[in-house]
Amino acid sequence: MSGTDLRTRAERKVAGVLRKVFPDHWSFLLGEIALYSFLVLVGTGLFLTLHFDRGPGEVVYDGAYEQLRGIEMSPAYASTLELSFEVRGGLLARQVHHWAALVFTAAIAVHAARIFFTGAFRRPRRLNWCVGVSLLMLALANGFMGLSLPDDLLSGTGVRIAYTFAQSVPVIGPDLAYLVFAGEFPAEEMISQLYWAHVLVIPVAIAGLLGFHLFQVFSRTHTQFPGGERREGNVVGDRMWPAYLVKTTALLLVVAGVLTLLGALVQVNPVWLYGPFDPAAATVPAQPDWYLQWVEGALRIFPPVGFEVFGREVPSPFVAGVAFPLAWFALLLAWPFLEERVTGDRDHHHLLDRPRDRPVRTAIGAAGISLLGLLVAAASHDTQAMLLDTGVGSVTWGYRVALLTLPAVVAAVTWQVCHALQRRSAP
């Protein structure tokens, strides 16, 4: 093949890409918001790595924040204080980074809900659904590690809890905990190891999967809602160039702008108030960031169910902290295949469902969301007990009862509403 041939082929390919049509609907922007938050995370994260000191050892603080001067702390905590009080733009970068993580996880979660309720996970997009769920897991894991790096009292308590989760796994628990956290808690190399996972290993995995996710969206084409000219066999929307690229650039700038404004004006994670980590102290009341609160909630209200297998111990944190979250993700991963089994529908679908037209799926999804919502609320049950002026025990029991009943009620009501909406929209 001659050089000119190659060139024309490449040109044709590029021209084809630029002419490709993307459907237009506000809910299709959720995934893009996640993507752009990730870009902001990478940008601010690169800046933060320049100033963060992962240790090892201890230093005596003598920086700008007077209240902590003369106190012994890890280089990680000291350099986070320096970032917050002495590095130009450091606090802005820290806060934008933190806000971007909150928005990143939220956007992925809502995006996943959109895919779920509209049936966009069906063939030929089952694999891409699984890639998306994996991205959600990686995002949560990396969020947790990022929270842990400053090595303040609050985050140290969180790492202690994660350590116990790892330790509780049957058979390999102690080895797993030693592998992930570099030894017996709190190990000398722990922060350094979490650092490399947070800034390199997991982000690279996220970037790779994200690339694959987008490639799949591209090659398997985007779904669209029925109506107008839109059919299974066509795509109606904006051409890549110019309309789609202009719109998505607008979204990128808006996401970056909103995150910068939040970072500038709304304080988040003021680690200097918590003090350095000390294994003999704990802060109360304490909650992790929102995307981890469902696990925290489960931990607080699940009954203590340690049990024995072959005479070996499976301690109680395993159920709430490891088995339960893994079961959730397994259910999410399996959903497209389960639904296919039940409905027998193995066709390809490019037109989306309206949620009301799939009452059973919508009801199950709503029940799942209500369950997660309850667990998030339960993550601060001690504060609520204080506000209600009752014992923590009774609040715990209230949540247990709600957990067993509310999802069923939500499912039934959703199912009814779906049918009512169907009747109303029938001609």
Added chain:
Amino acid sequence: MKPTDVLPLRPWAVARLAVLLAGGAGALVTGVTLLFTRDDHGPAGAALGIGALALGAAFATVAKHLLGPPDDEEERHAPGSPACQGCDPETRPQTRRRLVVGGSAVAVLGAVGGGALLRGRTDARRELRETSWRRGDAVVTDDGRPVQAGDLAPGSFLTVFPDHAIGAADSQAVLLRVDTRRLGNRPRFEELAPDGHVAYSKLCTHMGCPVGLFQQDPDVLVCPCHQAVFDVLDGARPVQGPADRPLPQLPLVIDDDGTLRAGGGFTGPVGPGWWGRPR
């Protein structure tokens, strides 16, 4: 491409675009200047954020008022659509087989590699089982001061370590002085806790938080993390909350000059449980 892809230039749209571009650029320049001249990050960040938002609005203006509506149409070249022949890996048996083979290869490699990594570690189980407490260690506070019998008034509470491992997370213990008259007939208690001095591991048996709250009447230790409650007068048995195991006790002795010393290691492994924890 359809001829309507670019709309006729409307003067007000162009004017709005110009204002947004100029305003956005101005805000960005202001933001950068503020960042390098002022110590307070708030105004600088706000200006930068507003600048980005204005530029975003400029792009949105172009999309909305200068380009056509989203009504371009093309045939769908996707798996399962008529315009696509044989482009669905999900239904091609060959690809499927390749995926299965590749997937299992990765799984096997992962299992082998993971196993090797896990085995290469030090003896995690032994380290989890042991603490630094040895028979005869002086009981000291976190600043290294040895605790004398009688230093502690009944009802008070201290965090203590062995004298040679101050600050060691797995060896931290709570030392309490309880009123011996309230003990009733608990002989074991008496033998490990001379003169009402009683010490328990400070690591919660639930998730390993430090058990940091001591309350009297009834005498209990409370873990701040998930409110596990341990009965101090009854071997730190969990009486409420998520913990299902007592806090291991540290046997104490008072030597001739009145210093508190450990009579041995904890009565059991400290902290949360694990597979294979000895009982």
